[in-house]
Every structure is written in C-alpha cells, then in structure tokens.
Amino acid sequence: MLREPLAEGMECGLPAALEAMGERWSFMILRAAFNGIHHFEEFQTELGIxxxxxxxxxxxxxxxxxMERRVMECDRRKVHYRLTAKGIDLLPTMVALRQWGERWGSGIPSTPVLVDERDLQPVRAIVLQAHDGRPLGIHDLCWMHAHEVRPLRDGQSGEPAVALAG
Amino acid sequence: MLREPLAEGMECGLPAALEAMGERWSFMILRAAFNGIHHFEEFQTELGIxxxxxxxxxxxxxxxxxMERRVMECDRRKVHYRLTAKGIDLLPTMVALRQWGERWGSGIPSTPVLVDERDLQPVRAIVLQAHDGRPLGIHDLCWMHAHEVRPLRDGQSGEPAVALAG
DNA sequence: TAGGATAAGTAGCATTTCGCAACCTAATGG
DNA sequence: CCATTAGGTTGCGAAATGCTACTTATCCTA
Known part of the structure; x- marks a missing residue:
C-alpha cells in the first residue's frame, strides 16, 4: 500500500499552500478581497485587524x-489591492473551508448564501470527485506514482478534462 | 448588490473553520491522520513538530x-488518535488546498497522486459547481438572503441533492 | 499657498504563541 | 525489579501578534 510521503520534505502541495496562506489572517483577508474590499483602511476596519x-x-x-498592489492614478494616496489569478484560484478552497465551518459549526443558518447568478440557486457543496464526476469518499482513494497512471482515451471522461489533481 | 457581512461578527462559516483549523500545524496533522498516522510518536517523528x-x-x-482520542486496550500506554466524521469531512478542503499548492507552487510534479481506487485515475480538480454541476467561476456568483432562495422542484437538479452550500 | 484632512503605512512595547530540550509518569516486558 | 517505551509536561528563549501612537505623502479647500 503506497502512502504519501510525509517527512518534512514537503513533496506535496499542502505545505506550499500553507506557506502562503497558513497564517492567522490570510484567509480572512482573502475573503474580504473576494467581497470587493480593495483598500488598506477598508480591510483594517472591516476585519478589525x-x-x-x-x-x-x-x-x-x-x-x-x-494579491497585486497598485497605487491609484486618480489619487496617489490610495493603494488598490486586488486578487491575481492565483488568488482567485483559491475560491474553491475557501468555499470548501467555509462550507465545512457551516456544516459543523454552531448551527449558523448562513445568510446570505452564495448562489449561482444564472439560476439563483445555492452552489453545490464542494466534494471530491473522480475524473468522471462520481463523488468520492475517503475509502474510494489510493495513491499511485504519477508515472504509473494510465492516461485515458479521449471522451472517456464525463467532463471537459479538468486535468490533474493530486 | 448584496455583499457578505464581513464585520467581525463571523456570520459566515469561515471564521468558525479557522478557529478549529487555522493554526500552524493543524492541516499537516490532518494530512498525517488521513495517511494512517494514529500515534503521538508517529506524528512527532513524521512531521518533525x-x-x-x-x-x-x-x-x-x-x-x-x-479527532478522537482512545487509549488502546492491548497496550494502555498507547493512545490511538483517529479522525471523526467531522474530521473526515475536511478531505475536500484539504485536497483543494493541496491542489492549489501544486498548481501554483514551485512546479512540483506531485508523486504520488491521489487516484480513484475504482479506475486508478487521478481525482478531478476540485471546483465550485452550480446545483446542476456546471463549473462556476468568480463572476458567476452572487449573494442572496437564504429565505429568498426559491426551492427547486424534484429532479430539476443534475445531482443527488447535496443540499445547501454557502 | 498654507493648513487641515485622508490613506497607508511604521515604530515601540506588552502579550501570546512557538520551538527546543530536558524531565516526568504510567505501563510493559524480561 | 529494572530497563524500555509511549505519551506527555515544564522551563525558557525566540518569534509572532496586537494595541496605540507616530510618520509620511498626497489631496482638498480657503
């Protein structure tokens, strides 16, 4: 049974992610940024940090x-902070964390809810899925060496090939 | 335009989640637990904490x-730590975080990879999805008051109703 | 063009957490 | 009964955190 290498070598992306996002306020700042906060004073007063x-x-x-830091043209006192593509790509992670907190937290009804703009229905709970979209539980998983994974033929997957995922 | 309440009141599940998992080693310990580590000394030597x-x-x-702490019957010096359902439910979050770290980290090829046991294909990248499974980007989202969300009729969703998610 | 207001920090200091190493205690095994 | 093992606890220096006050650059208005 292959096991993930744990020794501090950080061969997995988790330590790298924590290096960037593992500090006390990082996720809260990210959430504020996702909610349209762009300025130092806004972050400060909204978060109380x-x-x-x-x-x-x-x-x-x-x-x-x-995030990206840009001094504003119109008023050079102001600095505009915005999420980069890399930051925006944390959205699923943040929503997953938030959903977990809601499911297991002290029964917060969670208003407002995040909905799909198109049909105004709440987004689905984030789950782990197989390449074809089947939901996977912890017992459906194992580890394989990357070079031993046999590539799929085209069209065999149920979704538009979202590529790897470890 | 409705915005998520940010003020420290923690009306969202994120602060609750961070309260439980926001500390320096929590996710690393969780990862070890997912990989079959159960004992104090194992955690200590594997993680170097x-x-x-x-x-x-x-x-x-x-x-x-x-996690759950249980003194072992066979040897009462030993303590067995195991994930509860609540802990196991962090799997999607942890995988999402890890995938992000891999995508944007220093180009780690990530071996081994997490695969679906059934067909030995890597799991899909974790994404935010609409109730019917469509992938959602940051511009497809908005906030709604929970009581204003109109419930769907049965069978209108493409998936077995994974319930709310905010 | 001075004077006040605003935005974004920086500096100093107390408190808390982290990390290392040594020590302790209970159970086991010979 | 003594050594060993498992799972901690304690003490102490280093680092991170948090509060308040101060600074610097820019803008706005009289």
Whole structure:
C-alpha cells in the first residue's frame, strides 16, 4: 500500500499552500478581497485587524503573487489591492473551508448564501470527485506514482478534462 | 448588490473553520491522520513538530471534535488518535488546498497522486459547481438572503441533492 | 499657498504563541 | 525489579501578534 510521503520534505502541495496562506489572517483577508474590499483602511476596519499585521499580511500575499498592489492614478494616496489569478484560484478552497465551518459549526443558518447568478440557486457543496464526476469518499482513494497512471482515451471522461489533481 | 457581512461578527462559516483549523500545524496533522498516522510518536517523528505543540494541537483537534482520542486496550500506554466524521469531512478542503499548492507552487510534479481506487485515475480538480454541476467561476456568483432562495422542484437538479452550500 | 484632512503605512512595547530540550509518569516486558 | 517505551509536561528563549501612537505623502479647500 503506497502512502504519501510525509517527512518534512514537503513533496506535496499542502505545505506550499500553507506557506502562503497558513497564517492567522490570510484567509480572512482573502475573503474580504473576494467581497470587493480593495483598500488598506477598508480591510483594517472591516476585519478589525491590527495595522502592522495587516501591512505584513498584505505584503506577504503580494509577495506570493496572490494579491497585486497598485497605487491609484486618480489619487496617489490610495493603494488598490486586488486578487491575481492565483488568488482567485483559491475560491474553491475557501468555499470548501467555509462550507465545512457551516456544516459543523454552531448551527449558523448562513445568510446570505452564495448562489449561482444564472439560476439563483445555492452552489453545490464542494466534494471530491473522480475524473468522471462520481463523488468520492475517503475509502474510494489510493495513491499511485504519477508515472504509473494510465492516461485515458479521449471522451472517456464525463467532463471537459479538468486535468490533474493530486 | 448584496455583499457578505464581513464585520467581525463571523456570520459566515469561515471564521468558525479557522478557529478549529487555522493554526500552524493543524492541516499537516490532518494530512498525517488521513495517511494512517494514529500515534503521538508517529506524528512527532513524521512531521518533525515539537512535542508540546503536537500535544496542544491534538488536544485542540479532539476538543473541536475533529479527532478522537482512545487509549488502546492491548497496550494502555498507547493512545490511538483517529479522525471523526467531522474530521473526515475536511478531505475536500484539504485536497483543494493541496491542489492549489501544486498548481501554483514551485512546479512540483506531485508523486504520488491521489487516484480513484475504482479506475486508478487521478481525482478531478476540485471546483465550485452550480446545483446542476456546471463549473462556476468568480463572476458567476452572487449573494442572496437564504429565505429568498426559491426551492427547486424534484429532479430539476443534475445531482443527488447535496443540499445547501454557502 | 498654507493648513487641515485622508490613506497607508511604521515604530515601540506588552502579550501570546512557538520551538527546543530536558524531565516526568504510567505501563510493559524480561 | 529494572530497563524500555509511549505519551506527555515544564522551563525558557525566540518569534509572532496586537494595541496605540507616530510618520509620511498626497489631496482638498480657503
């Protein structure tokens, strides 16, 4: 039975992700950014975070390419922070974490809910899926060496080939 | 345009989730647990974490109902730590975080890869989906008050009704 | 063009957490 | 009964966090 290498070598993406997002306020700042917060003072007052910590966290996020810092043309006092593609790509992770917190937290009814703009229905609970979309539980999984994975023929998958996922 | 309430009131599940899992080693311990680590000394040597911190983190995880602590019958020196249902339910979140780290990290080829036991194909990248399975990007979303969401008629959804998700 | 207001930080200091190493305690095994 | 093992706890220095006050650059208005 193949097991994931755990020794500190960080051969898996998790330590890398935690290096960028594992600090105390990172996910809260990210959530604010997803909600249209763009300025230092906004983050500070909305989140109630200390100014020096916020400064440090924003620098870190920018340093990791998760956010972008741009001095505004119209008013050069103001600095505009925005999510990069890399930052936006954390959306599923953040929603998954949030959904877990809602499911197991102290029964928060969670208003407002995140809905699909097209039909105004709540988004689906984030689940682990097989290449063809079947939901997978923890007992449906095992590890394989990447070079031993046999590629699929075209059209064999039920979805438009969202590529790898480890 | 409705926006998510950010003020520290933590009306969303994210702060609750971070309260339980937001500390430095929590996700690494979780990963080890998913990989079959069950004992204090195993966690300690595999992760290279300080003993007092590990002790504290395990207590916290147990306290939050994410792990379970059981003294073993066969050898009462040994303590068996295992994931509860609540802990196992963090799997999608952890995989999402890990996949993100792999996609954007320093180009780690990621061996071994997590595969579906049934057909030995890598699991799909975790994405945000509409109730019917359509993948959703950040621009396909908006917020709605829970009581304003109009319930769907049966069979209108493409998947076996995985319930809410906010 | 001075003077005040605003935005985005920085600096100093107290408190908390982290991390390392050594120590402790209970159970086992010979 | 003594050594060993498993799972911690304790003490202490280093680092991160948080609060408040201060600074710097820019804008706006009189």
């Amino acid at each position: 200390a100014r020096n910590i916020l400064s440090n966290r924003l620098q870190r996020l920018v340093g990791h390419g998760i | 300080a003993r007092n911190i590990l002790s504290n983190r395990l207590q916290r995880l147990v306290g939050h109902g994410i």
